Amino acid sequence: MDKWNDMFSANLGKIMAIQTACAKYVVKNRDWNVNFDRGIISFGNDEYPLQFLGSEANSSNTWLWAWENINGFDDKIISLAREIKAKGEKLNLEALTTAEIEITDELNGHILSIVACGLADKKYCYYRGPHSGGAIFVAFDGVDERVFAPINEKDFADIVVNSIQQFPLNHKLFVESFLEWNKTKYKWKENTLIADFENSQKLEIDFEEKSELARIINIRLNS
Numbered sequence: 001m002d003k004w005n006d007m008f009s010a011n012l013g014k015i016m017a018i019q020t021a022c023a024k025y026v027v028k029n030r031d032w033n034v035n036f037d038r039g040i041i042s043f044g045n046d047e048y049p050l051q052f053l054g055s056e057a058n059s060s061n062t063w064l065w066a067w068e069n070i071n072g073f074d075d076k077i078i079s080l081a082r083e084i085k086a087k088g089e090k091l092n093l094e095a096l097t098t099a100e101i102e103i104t105d106e107l108n109g110h111i112l113s114i115v116a117c118g119l120a121d122k123k124y125c126y127y128r129g130p131h132s133g134g135a136i137f138v139a140f141d142g143v144d145e146r147v148f149a150p151i152n153e154k155d156f157a158d159i160v161v162n163s164i165q166q167f168p169l170n171h172k173l174f175v176e177s178f179l180e181w182n183k184t185k186y187k188w189k190e191n192t193l194i195a196d197f198e199n200s201q202k203l204e205i206d207f208e209e210k211s212e213l214a215r216i217i218n219i220r221l222n223s
Helices: 002-027 075-091 109-119 153-166 171-181
Strands: 032-035 040-043 046-057 062-065 100-102 125-131 134-140 185-189 192-196 202-207 216-222
Touching (some): 002 109, 032 125, 046 075, 109 125, 109 134, 153 171, 171 202
Antiparallel strands (some): 032 040, 040 046, 046 134
């Protein structure tokens, strides 16, 4: 479980930033529609090529990966799911190689989609499309590049605080991976990580100690 938690921790920050920007620049609170035959997801009149990741079923309370789906989807729209399965086999991550998984707080469509998009070779957003029997999860690309742009210190701090409140994470791995994706330089001063954002803003994050599993105890912004 620790290996899975590390993988989730390493990918959560960047995908949360991407998803927030995706809601703002792409989804824009518009109605969604998925056309699997054409391989697209649309928001309003805007269309994007999709990859089917998997689905949640309310009746069985399970997740089913797209590569196991019995609907006979075109291989083109499940290539990402297959790529993630192959990576899961190399990394020995059961959650990425088990066809059907019981849905829990620790493992569900959102968490599996976050790791899938984080591990993908291309830049993807993902979307949860609810329906009467559960929900489908699709990844999609071809979006406004602003979706993948680095974020400022306030948004970064907000995502860190929300994430550590919501999930049991490896805090140090989570923050350092997130800063690396954000192209933000940082240094350690004893148990405090100091990140240098543009316009001289510094984000200081205090840890219990500077060890692998140390937890965050304080976050502050300084000019």
